[in-house]
Amino acid sequence: MPARTPRPDRPALTRERIVSEAVALADGSGVAALSMRALAGRLGVEAMSLYHHVPHKDAVLDAMVDAVFAEFHTPVPGRSWREELRRRSVVGRETLLRHRWAVGLMDSSRSPGPEAVAHHDAVLGCLRTAGFSLAATGHAFALVDAHLYGFMLQELALPFDDQAELAVIESEIVDEATAAAFPHFTEFAREHALRPGWSFGAEFEVTLDLVLDAVAGLVDEPAASAAGSPPGPPPPIEVTVPVLGVDGCRAGWVGALLEPGAPRPRVVVAPTIVELVEAVRESTDVRVVGIDIPIGLPDSTTRQADALARQALPGKASSVFTTLTRAAYGAEDRAAADAVNRSLSGQGVGAQAFALRDKILEVDAWVRSRPTVEVLEVHPEVSFATMAGAPLRPGKKTPDGRAARLEALAAAGVPRPSVLEGRGYAADDVLDACAVAWTAARRTAGLSRRLPDPPEVFSDGIPATIHA
Template identity: 80%
Template sequence: MPTARPTRAALSRERIVGEAVALADAEGLGALSMRALAGRLGVEAMSLYHHVPNKDALLDAMVDAVFDEFHLPAPGGDWRAELRKRSVSARLALLRHRWAVGLMDSRPAPGAASVRHHDAVLGCLRAAGFSLAATGHTFALVDAHLYGFMVQELALPFAGQDELAEIGAAIIDEETAAAYPHFTEFARDHAMRPGWSFGAEFEVTLDLVLEAVAGLLDPRAAQVPGAPPAPDPVEVVAPVLGVDGCRAGWVGALLEPGAPRPRVVVAPTIGELVETVRETTDVRVVGIDIPIGLPDSTTRAADALARRALPGKASSVFTTLTRAAYAAADRVTADAVNRSLSGQGVGAQAFALREKILEVDAWLRTRPTLEVLEVHPEVSFAAMTGAPLSPGKRTSEGRDARLAALTAAGIGRPSVLEGRGYGADDVLDACAVAWSAARRAAGLSHRLPDPPEVFSDGIPAAIHV
């Protein structure tokens, strides 16, 4: 009886392009030829030309396939969040397809995915109120940041902190240090510190770009206040840490890609907590339930907007005191100082958090090499569910409601709920903060206000959701 031949997948344009992308990913663009591609597909080279007329057409199709992996900005939403998500997704796509960086936007015959992508970016900016000229300026600057950063990132002569340290040690001898003090200071005190990576600069600099182009927006255009809560569960794309204060000091909920549930970590100080986590995990974003960015002589817009987001539960957001009031040794003095500066008295809750607020403020001034966000757990829970959670967080009903909200939002039940020096309400608040941090890492979060306020301390003051 004759042996049946194994069936071979039918040759198609999609299959050819997919295999060409895989070949370029594995061996580089220089290894791509029609003959090599035919060999991978198990066909004669001439059979490829029934589907792609020539190699240029194949490259056009490959670039189009990469564009298809970029996030398509949606018009009518939060334009910053949409453009941010687009650039973050584009960087990840270009890290997967390193050969493509120099080819994007350079093909004379762009495909449908390329045109669709450009149309979506343009539509998002126009819907936000950018003029045609401002739309062109913004698109050019955002793309210059994306492709310029990728060219530099992919060309770096080191793959990690260890290799960077070796290169730095070889370059910076005593003579170099004496001749070039600024270069030496940056290398030794910043770039060569544990935890720093060039890739982490991408989102920081992207936010600076988006902040800059916001000034091009027509002030008469209707503003979209904030992105609506995402209906789908959050995708954890990078390790993030959510932090809440507790009796033991600080409790953190660590989310990692692929992990089924948050890992709970406790430490007496915020610095120790973060460093403990960073010993084993390259955490990218830390969210903290504490005011960040202290006003000089006013109240904060972040607090007012958070109250507005919590109808019926506005009392859960206390008014942040002025920096001078927090410097006072007791509440009576703080009350007098704050009234003289902002006209507001000092509530017991606001002053009770004085030590933790000053601790985080001092820690931020050490310039930790990661992104630190202010998050309000009740605002995060309201965003998850579409409305504030009415049961108190220390009640069994409130605990169950918060666990259900986290589960629906894609956050599994924490590894532990309570322990020595921290309760279930602390852990669940830390998980809600971690949810907002994960949204930030994925380019989905928005800020209250946007752009943030900046006081004399130079720290952006905004609550992230």
């Protein structure tokens, strides 16, 4: 009897087709539903036909995991290790949300496939070329993977998908007696988890940045040197022309004005950036305005300025959020912005980045109107790190953080400001504005540096660089 020929309307059976169908089966029904018989049925062949291409079910599972690794971002050695590992984790989470069955299998194979081996080699190479020792590389890889896979196991196991379901669960388990017995649990649920806009998934990138902060402490050569940080504190600044440092606050904007011969910074508050600058210019011919807000919005990438600022802040890099694409800032809400930004740059949208949307767009419109002052983007934490010779560890809202910032400013030639807090602005807002003003004064003296230098320029034509 002549051999049967394949039906012309059925694709040839290949290893790639078997693996693709196995992944689809697991995506739809879970990995427990995977069997050689079930897989053959989906492919329209006899189960024995599969063994011409894969020796057994475990080989299929190994190949499925390899296919998932192929969807991860592969870090590029020689680029910023932090940005590469961050993108790897963010894309990894997105991949594992598509292939939920894979979380517990990613590093379980005794025979990893070529994609898995190449991926691990790239991660190791990214860390090694950045100056991590072999031991530190092992620590860093383990920590980053523990965050990714541990977070995913928890996220996928949660008994709710959104806040509405969470609210139902909370109402079922928290009554008056429970609230009295477990006040901290109740407070967290009602005052944090059930607040509009919260989601467990949004914690991923926040906690990822904290993990990467810890990893930065393992590198043999501090990452700050890669960004050109000075080895120690610079001498006190001499203010020769009026400059204004600006920070956002609840009232709108708070400015710290440094003037030649003035005994201390003068604090000015206004609801808009235009009104603030106009109010200052009524009494002094301010030349340079530094502002703690992203200036120069990317089209479809992340910004070098943000990456270099993080490198300059080992242990404090989470204070630098990733600037969104211009199109994402034009979205109506965070969910829409997240979808737009992921499609363009592959990055999700953090709460802080989107919360500043209105202020970012306000400054963007002002800068594009071509004001008659030089406008600089400044990050206060980078400025404080520059003036102190190292990042300031205490949080800026703590008493120790306030004291450390006042001390750093005084040593850098900026006395205690005229006021520290008032209606609509806090002490940390004022001190940040003072640090920004200090950098603006360095700019006029030709002492400041730019991250990057030369600046990036996107389609808006605005140089994107952080001054320090």
